[in-house]
Amino acid sequence: MSNVIEVRNLSKQYRIGGVKTRNETFREFLVNTLKRPLRSFSNSENSGRDQSFWALRDVNFDVAQGEVVGIIGRNGAGKSTLLKIISRITDPTDGYIKVRGRLASLLEVGTGFHPELTGRENIFLNGAILGMSRTEIISKFDEIVAFSEIEQFLDTPVKRYSSGMYIRLAFAVAAHLNPEILVVDEVLAVGDMAFQKKCLGKMNDVSRSGRTILFVSHNISAIEHLCQRGIVLTHGNLAFSGTAKEAVQYYMHRAMGDGDTGTSGNFVDLSHAPGRWAQRRPLLRQLEFCPEDGKSLKAGVRVGAPLTIRVHFILPSPTSSFDIGLGFENLLGQRVFTAHTAFEPGRDHNQVTGPQVFVCEIPSLTFVPGEYVLRVWMDIGQVEVDKIDNAARFEVIPSDYYGTGKSPWNGIFVLKHHWSLVNPKETSEYAASEALPAIKPPLS
Amino acid sequence: MATTELVIKPRKGWQPFDFREAFLYRELLAFLIWRDIKIRYRQTLLGGLWSILQPLAGTLIFVLVFNRWAGVHSDGPPYSLFAFAGLAPWTFFSNSVTNSSNSLLASQQLVSRVYFPRIFIPLGTIGALLLDLTISLAVLGCMMIYYHWALSAKVLLLPIFLIGTIMAASGIGFAFSALNVLFRDVKYMVPFLLQMGLFITPVIYPVRYVPSRWQTLFGLNPMSGMVLGFRYCLLGSPVYWPLVLTSLLMCLILFFAGLMLFRRIERLFADVI
Numbered sequence: 001m002s003n004v005i006e007v008r009n010l011s012k013q014y015r016i017g018g019v020k021t022r023n024e025t026f027r028e029f030l031v032n033t034l035k036r037p038l039r040s041f042s043n044s045e046n047s048g049r050d051q052s053f054w055a056l057r058d059v060n061f062d063v064a065q066g067e068v069v070g071i072i073g074r075n076g077a078g079k080s081t082l083l084k085i086i087s088r089i090t091d092p093t094d095g096y097i098k099v100r101g102r103l104a105s106l107l108e109v110g111t112g113f114h115p116e117l118t119g120r121e122n123i124f125l126n127g128a129i130l131g132m133s134r135t136e137i138i139s140k141f142d143e144i145v146a147f148s149e150i151e152q153f154l155d156t157p158v159k160r161y162s163s164g165m166y167i168r169l170a171f172a173v174a175a176h177l178n179p180e181i182l183v184v185d186e187v188l189a190v191g192d193m194a195f196q197k198k199c200l201g202k203m204n205d206v207s208r209s210g211r212t213i214l215f216v217s218h219n220i221s222a223i224e225h226l227c228q229r230g231i232v233l234t235h236g237n238l239a240f241s242g243t244a245k246e247a248v249q250y251y252m253h254r255a256m257g258d259g260d261t262g263t264s265g266n267f268v269d270l271s272h273a274p275g276r277w278a279q280r281r282p283l284l285r286q287l288e289f290c291p292e293d294g295k296s297l298k299a300g301v302r303v304g305a306p307l308t309i310r311v312h313f314i315l316p317s318p319t320s321s322f323d324i325g326l327g328f329e330n331l332l333g334q335r336v337f338t339a340h341t342a343f344e345p346g347r348d349h350n351q352v353t354g355p356q357v358f359v360c361e362i363p364s365l366t367f368v369p370g371e372y373v374l375r376v377w378m379d380i381g382q383v384e385v386d387k388i389d390n391a392a393r394f395e396v397i398p399s400d401y402y403g404t405g406k407s408p409w410n411g412i413f414v415l416k417h418h419w420s421l422v423n424p425k426e427t428s429e430y431a432a433s434e435a436l437p438a439i440k441p442p443l444s
Numbered sequence: 445m446a447t448t449e450l451v452i453k454p455r456k457g458w459q460p461f462d463f464r465e466a467f468l469y470r471e472l473l474a475f476l477i478w479r480d481i482k483i484r485y486r487q488t489l490l491g492g493l494w495s496i497l498q499p500l501a502g503t504l505i506f507v508l509v510f511n512r513w514a515g516v517h518s519d520g521p522p523y524s525l526f527a528f529a530g531l532a533p534w535t536f537f538s539n540s541v542t543n544s545s546n547s548l549l550a551s552q553q554l555v556s557r558v559y560f561p562r563i564f565i566p567l568g569t570i571g572a573l574l575l576d577l578t579i580s581l582a583v584l585g586c587m588m589i590y591y592h593w594a595l596s597a598k599v600l601l602l603p604i605f606l607i608g609t610i611m612a613a614s615g616i617g618f619a620f621s622a623l624n625v626l627f628r629d630v631k632y633m634v635p636f637l638l639q640m641g642l643f644i645t646p647v648i649y650p651v652r653y654v655p656s657r658w659q660t661l662f663g664l665n666p667m668s669g670m671v672l673g674f675r676y677c678l679l680g681s682p683v684y685w686p687l688v689l690t691s692l693l694m695c696l697i698l699f700f701a702g703l704m705l706f707r708r709i710e711r712l713f714a715d716v717i
Contacts, residue, residue: 014715088452088559090714096453103450111557114479116486121479128475129558157486 002100004181004212005063005086009095012056012081012236050158055081055237058095063229065101068213070227070244072251074274078236079216083107086214101180101212104131108185110170115159119150119169122158126173140176147202148172175202178329181212222333224248225355234274251390266290266297268392270376275389283386284378285355286312289394302399303407307365311358313378313386318353321382326360327375328367336367336412366414369398459707466561476525478567481575495576496583499535503528510648519650523590525584529678530647530671532580533605536573537613537667538638543569543619546636548713552656556714563706566621569616584678598677605673608695612666615695615702622709625717647671651684663690666698 011112056078063069073079084090086097087105112129113122123144127137137144145151148169150161158166184203203226205214217223223230223244230247234239240250251274268287276282289297301307311324326339339360341347372394377387398407401414408414466473485491503524510516513525516571518526546564548555551565588595624630647669654662662668669691675681676688 084714085452089556090710091454092452093454099450099452100448105558107557108553112554114483116483117479121482125475125479128472129554129560131560134471134475418568 002065002097003062004065004100005214006098007059007061007086007095008097010082010085010092010097011094012054012078012085012090013052013056013093015052035421054236055277056085056357059233059236059238061231061238063212065212065213066210067217067229068207069215069229069231070226070247071214071231071233072223072247073233073239074276077233077274078234079233080107080185081236082233083183083214083216086183094237099181101214102131103181103183104177104179105183106130106174106185107183109174113158113166113170113244116157116229119148119154121159122169123173126170127176130174130177132177136178144172144176147175147198165232167346169290171199171296175199175206178213179241181214182206183214224331228239235383238304244293270388273388273391275391277387277389280388281316281383283316284311284376284388284391287374287376287392288312289392297394300395300397302367302397303369304364304366304399304401307362309360309362311376314355314356315353315380318351319380319393320349320351321380323379324358324360325377325379327377328372329375330367330412331371331373334412336372366401367396368409368411368413369396371395387393455711457708458704459710461563461703462561466528466558466563469560469564471570472560473564473571477571478562480569480572480636484572491611492579492623495579499528499531500583502531502535506531506648516649516653517654519675519681521593521681523586525591526594526650526675526681527648528587529675529681530645532577532584533670533674534642534645534647534667535580537609537670538563538641539576540570540573540613541616541620541638542634543573544613545620545624545630547617548621549631550717552717555717562710562713563618563703566617566706567614570610570617574610581678588678593679595678596680598680600677602674602677603678604692605670605677607689608666608673608692609670611699612670612695615698615700618702618706622706622713625713626709639667641667644668645671650681651687658682660686660690664694666694667689670695 059078059082070081071079081090083105084107085092086099086103089106089107110126111124112141114125117125123141124134124137127144128134132140145154146169148165150165150169153161153165158169161169203213203215207226213226215223215227227244229238230242230244230251231238232247232251240247266289268289270276270284270286271282273282273284281437287395290310291297291299291301292305311326313324315322323341325341327335328337328339330336339362340431341358373390374392374394375387375389376391378385401408485494485516488494490497506527507524511518511527517523521529527536547566547569548562555562555564620630620634642648644662644665646662651659651662651668651672663686669688672681672683672688676683
């Protein structure tokens with residue numbers, strides 16, 4: 001197999017002065033230019049180091065034809081910069097990428113949509129912007145419209161669309177792109193569940209047809225399902241490259257912080273969690289899992305077994321109004337269960353501050369076997385202050401929950417329930433029906 | 445594989461213009477022009493009528509203020525024909541420069557999200573304005589019929605001045621749109637420059653009002669020669685060739701200088717915009 005993408009020593013440097021405090025006006029530019037010699041004279045030691053950062057540093061990898069590669073990394077790891085360079089939106093500072101074949105990139109759905117134009121007009125415009133020819137759009141027009149499910153609004157300006165309709169139309173156009181190499185960024189994070197599944201399905205079809213795909217997502221289960229290979233970026237460096245499964249494991253491993261605590265893997269250090277949302281304070285410090293009988297979490301939690309999760313966090317100032325939430329999601333990204341301190345009756349604390357531990361006891365974890373990821377978040381005074389996706393991952397393993405040796409696989413959770421076979425004559429309904437005329441079988 | 449190999453590497457300094465790529469993307473340029481035309485008069489009552497009303501109203505004001513009250517006279521044809529024939533290319537030029545200067549900033553989302561030849565953004569806005577120019581020329585035709593002013597064979601030279609006007613407008617538009625990404629000052633400078641331009645271009649007054657030793661110098665303003673050329677081709681007005689040729693040369697220089705400046709700054713767009 002030949003390589004369709006070759007990335008060599010790719011680096012991208014952003015000047016902080018060139019991004020955040022850019023010269024907004026010509027006057028500032030003049031003033032700064034005049035000041036520059038003075039500045040470099042006065043503090044030449046520090047300024048050089050502080051004024052730039054490397055969004056990407058010496059990244060090397062190859063993508064073979066037909067491969068579906070997932071790129072994983074926390075916010076600011078350089079994923080988007082990498083895609084922007086491959087898409088030719090911005091230049092690298094050093095190194096190069098060789099691309100063989102027609103490449104289309106989808107860094108956002110609905111790029112170039114104009115609110116004043118109708119759905120029909122936007123299909124053409126957006127298609128052209130994404131690199132489709134007019135004849136190509138015409139030939140796929142009906143398919144696009146059918147996929148988007150907005151037939152009756154085709155001649156309405158998209159500014160009157162609901163956000164859902166807008167996204168559906170935008171994705172429908174994008175989904176019908178037919179390049180040899182497709183670069184996709186995070187676009188599945190939008191739209192409702194049913195439509196997301198449809199899009200994942202469409203992407204699956206595309207990848208099966210032998211096209212090369214580069215895919216960035218926070219949805220690690222999507223990466224695991226769609227991609228063959230995975231690349232993990234941390235701080236602009238390529239930290240790992242391997243199969244998608246290994247890459248996700250590597251990423252999660254870092255998230256779990258096993259290397260740091262060393263012990264049984266029941267502690268998850270959250271202080272540098274890769275899944276922490278932007279602009280959140282790192283107040284959630286640690287998750288501590290206490291499965292039954294002091295077992296290791298790595299061994300998995302048996303269906304129906306108790307699980308205790310201790311959340312270590314910090315309250316920066318005295319307060320009595322704070323909450324912790326734990327969201328359990330399965331690999332389809334479905335929220336299976338939410339545990340929240342607000343659900344605890346009769347909760348009433350004094351004002352506290354500093355390090356705290358909230359203990360969540362689940363007497364019986366009744367999820368069907370499979371892998372689950374945990375989202376954890378924290379509110380102070382009803383304001384969300386910290387939130388971490390993919391904070392931890394654990395496996396629920398089969399057990400003899402029903403005491404029959406039969407293990408449940410389907411569905412989402414198990415529930416204690418009972419079946420009994422009774423003599424029909426003993427039920428009250430039977431007695432009642434006896435009093436009525438016998439039910440005749442329908443004429444056939 | 446028959447497909448071409450693309451190498452993405454740092455670009456430094458002056459870049460040649462990639463005509464092959466522009467040709468590959470030509471359909472997109474057509475779509476961008478079509479979009480601009482489609483949205484220009486959306487949700488207006490008069491719609492496309494505006495492209496006729498604007499130069500007509502301008503002409504009316506010029507006739508009243510300069511011809512009737514200030515006593516400015518044309519160089520032969522009725523003043524309203526004279527003013528309109530000058531106003532048509534000037535309006536096109538002025539709108540082109542205004543719209544294209546702001547075009548990149550208005551298309552921020554496109555610039556930072558998808559790749560295509562960036563030059564199409566200012567070029568598309570100018571292309572869309574060509575429709576307005578065509579409409580105003582049709583209106584001029586009607587006015588000429590009304591005034592019984594005959595068209596001569598000189599009209600065959602019109603394409604030269606049309607292309608000259610487009611080149612001048614594009615060159616300045618390229619440069620301003622690119623500079624506007626770096627320095628927002630351009631946004632405030634453009635209306636002022638255009639206002640000044642109207643007075644140093646013989647749109648309202650005939651060129652004989654300009655002292656003859658200044659006339660060739662006047663040609664450094666590319667639109668001076670273009671306005672004279674338009675009048676020469678359409679109305680048969682007298683023309684001062686040294687001025688016109690200087691202007692034509694300026695149109696060429698501006699076009700290529702603007703294009704080069706655009707290509708030079710282009711690689712910074714996504715990072716800076």
